[in-house]
Amino acid sequence: MELYLDTADAKVVAELSQVLTVAGATTNPTIITRSGKTPEQVAAEMIEVLSPDQKLFMQVIAEDAEGMLAEAHRICSLREKNMCVKIPVTVEGMKAIKAAKADGLCVLATAIYSADQAFLAAMNGADYLAPYVNRMENLGDGVGQALDLLQMLAGSGLEAKVIAASFKNVYQVHQLIAAGIQAVTLPPDIAWAMVKHPSTQIAVDEFNDAWEAAFGRRSF
Numbered sequence: 152m153e154l155y156l157d158t159a160d161a162k163v164v165a166e167l168s169q170v171l172t173v174a175g176a177t178t179n180p181t182i183i184t185r186s187g188k189t190p191e192q193v194a195a196e197m198i199e200v201l202s203p204d205q206k207l208f209m210q211v212i213a214e215d216a217e218g219m220l221a222e223a224h225r226i227c228s229l230r231e232k233n234m235c236v237k238i239p240v241t242v243e244g245m246k247a248i249k250a251a252k253a254d255g256l257c258v259l260a261t262a263i264y265s266a267d268q269a270f271l272a273a274m275n276g277a278d279y280l281a282p283y284v285n286r287m288e289n290l291g292d293g294v295g296q297a298l299d300l301l302q303m304l305a306g307s308g309l310e311a312k313v314i315a316a317s318f319k320n321v322y323q324v325h326q327l328i329a330a331g332i333q334a335v336t337l338p339p340d341i342a343w344a345m346v347k348h349p350s351t352q353i354a355v356d357e358f359n360d361a362w363e364a365a366f367g368r369r370s371f
């Protein structure tokens with residue numbers, strides 16, 4: 152499974168890349184706006200910390216297919232390789248996804264609110280499909296839609312990977328990993344919550360307190 156971080160904070164990506172096997176970073180316009188940085192700054196800082204094998208995803212802003220395609224080319228030219236464009240699955244976005252794939256760009260279909268939308272974007276050639284799990288959960292069943300999508304893609308011959316996005320708790324992520332999802336993009340706080348289990352530190356403290364009491368030192 153590919154694990155991405157959904158953030159504009161390059162320091163967090165660098166830090167978590169030391170702890171976890173991080174496949175790259177995804178951003179969106181809201182995340183970039185909230186960072187207080189320009190998109191150019193965010194791109195430059197991310198490219199600085201990512202290894203060439205880690206992917207970076209940035210999203211188009213134009214809402215017409217022609218504009219989206221032009222922005223897709225601009226975004227994908229920011230880096231020699233592993234630079235992908237996120238295109239929302241609006242009607243114009245669906246046209247842009249087809250065109251961007253015809254031009255050989257790496258494309259993530261985003262702002263997905265149903266398994267059907269995602270499947271159609273996969274048919275248009277999208278490399279990644281980002282169902283918005285928690286946002287769909289607020290409208291009904293987000294995890295269920297993502298699971299349906301996995302089932303729809305299996306045996307379809309389509310090569311798109313599902314990169315589940317918009318998580319608000321660890322259990323949503325757990326359910327999708329258990330179902331064999333190809334990729335997830337996590338807000339850093341969810342990634343930390345998955346890796347830092349308080350009971351693990353309590354266990355380590357118990358072991359080392361006993362060791363120190365027996366041998367008078369806190370080292371092997």
Ligand code: G3P
Pocket residue numbers: 157177178179283285286316317318
């Ligand atoms: O990056 C897109 C997606 O993760 C949106 O997340 O938290 O705004 O629902 P959120």
